Amino acid sequence: MSLPSEPLDEAHATEPVRWNLRILAGHLLRSAASVVLLTALYYLAPLDGGFGVLAVVLLVLGLLLFGGLVAWQTAAITRAEYPRLRALEALATAVPLFLVMFSASYFLLSKELPESFAERLSRTDALYFTVTVFATVGFGDIAPTTQAARALVTGQMALDLIVVGVIAKVLFGAVRIGMRRRGGRSPIPEDDS
Template identity: 55%
Template sequence: MKSSRQADRFRVSRRRLLRSAVRSVVTVVLWVVVYYLLPLDHGLDVGTAIALVVCLVLFAGMVAWQIRAVTTSQHPRLRVIETLSTAGPVFLVIFSAAYVLLSENQADSFSERLGRTDALYFTVTVFATVGFGDITPVTGTARVLTMVQMLADLILVGMVARILLGAVRIAEDARSAGSGEPPDSEDPVGGDA
């Protein structure tokens, strides 16, 4: 009886993990498709800067909503994995679009003109802090935008990750207080979102 229950729990956990992975992959693919389809050929102006700020504010709102969802989730660890696996790529796509717009409107902004794939590559290079090699920001505007991304990277990796882990702890404490038992240690990822 006990091994049958464990087998059932394992199947349920695998299904939850698979559903979460599929949701994350679909979300990332959709964002990348939108990035490649967006018309990023209009001029740079105050509206473009406002659009970048609005995208970053919406991104922060999405992360805040996800943090709240983690704290109320029955399976907060899995929810955090899903959040991080989607938030990171969305963040990178936002900056990639900004770099494409900058390169399109000020061709001398980088050491070479950036297409969409080049901008995505540059964004990931900055995010991964592997240093510049073939593409570098040249103008003051490009350098400022790159610094903004670097600082946002630190916030995303440091603060958001720490807050998400704290949200997991809150959810697990609430779950164990409600059941009178410690959190389920047999499920390595904590279950479903």
């Protein structure tokens, strides 16, 4: 699907703009839906068990799923008609998945060992704490206090660096490959900065 470079007449002058907005809106809506769905699943998931071997195994399996999702998304970006917008969708799925996995782990750890954090964590508290660690804004009202909690938080911090650095580089590299494959066409205006 290529966009016409010039309108045929005044009646069709806004068609490329409408087409571009529709494409952009579709990608943005799918991205928002991914975030909402993953957040809803986090709040609805039956997190009744405590933090033990099963929780650690599930976290590791979730991280492997995350890696597989990023690999699959990277391949999809290189083949996408609009690689930049596909990369946005990939980030809107991968990052929230990463965050809710750690949030669930912190919630379960706090439930099993309430002394693990400066205060007992609700699901919202655990999500807040996870995003705080991810954004590297430091600890305020919630901080890890036990060795287990500190080890888990340290693991998240190390993986945050990988997610922010390596994963972003991989996704942006896939965008470049996809743009070369497409010949550089984009549904949204380029930023010259």
